[in-house]
Amino acid sequence: MSTETIEAIVDRLSHKEGPLLPILHAIQAQQGFIPSDAVGLIGKKLNLSRAEVHGVVSFYHDFKTESGGVNTVQICRAEACQSVGSELLEEHAKASLKLDWGETSDDGQITLEPVYCLGNCACSPSVRINDDIYAKVDAARFDELVTQIRKNN
Template sequence: MTATIQALIDAHSNQAGALLPTLHALQAQFGYIPAEATPLIAHSLNLSRAEVQGVLSFYHHFRTTPPGKYVLQICRAESCQAMGGRDLETHAKAALGLNYHQTTADGCISLEPVYCLGNCACSPAVRVGDEIQGRMDVAQLDALIAELRQGAAA
């Protein structure tokens, strides 16, 4: 893994502002930013570990632990909130037994907020992978969660 991390760092190290492209490349490769990447990034980009960690903790997009098999994102933009997104969010947290940025114990589903899916006309919206579903309600969300759990078991 270390060689892959270093290769990704090296591929972006000559860019201006190389830290963000490097972190995006690492997350695209691994699904998260492995802990062993922080000192390698810091050394290669002439940054402190604290600077790298500061960026990782500032941007909610970056994960420092592996995500679940499925990442369920719930839109928190104004349109979705106005159309029932807050109730959907509360229900999802209760149904999964977790909060945002957490993964179910079985590693099946990670729950994440997203701040606009560009589907405002069909609020509230959720996304799993590249699939956006609009006009989501609690019953549909329960069905989606059940479907994801079945997919993980298969």
């Protein structure tokens, strides 16, 4: 991501009250993560120290500091999903993808992440793939979804 692109994003959003999260979201939407160059640059523009910006990036689960897979697959680990067997789904996902939380598949297609509640608690277990949410996901359905992702790319 070029310096100009980052500066353009900061300039477009810096008039907002409390602009840092909108800026980080915009950079991540474009790049997939927050490049380390961006941290200092944002700080300079917003009159914050590099440490302050880094502190914010590292505080929130959503912000990444390195590129992940093309698709982010999140499995809900919260109580409602636990009550209908999400733990088995977690184990199945990790074993079938050969990934632990936060890891990306060798083909660069899938990053596996935990998530705590997708608000779909009446039709658990829930899975989110990018911006789509899937309900009542068992192991077989999970495999279907993964096959679909790989086919689409």
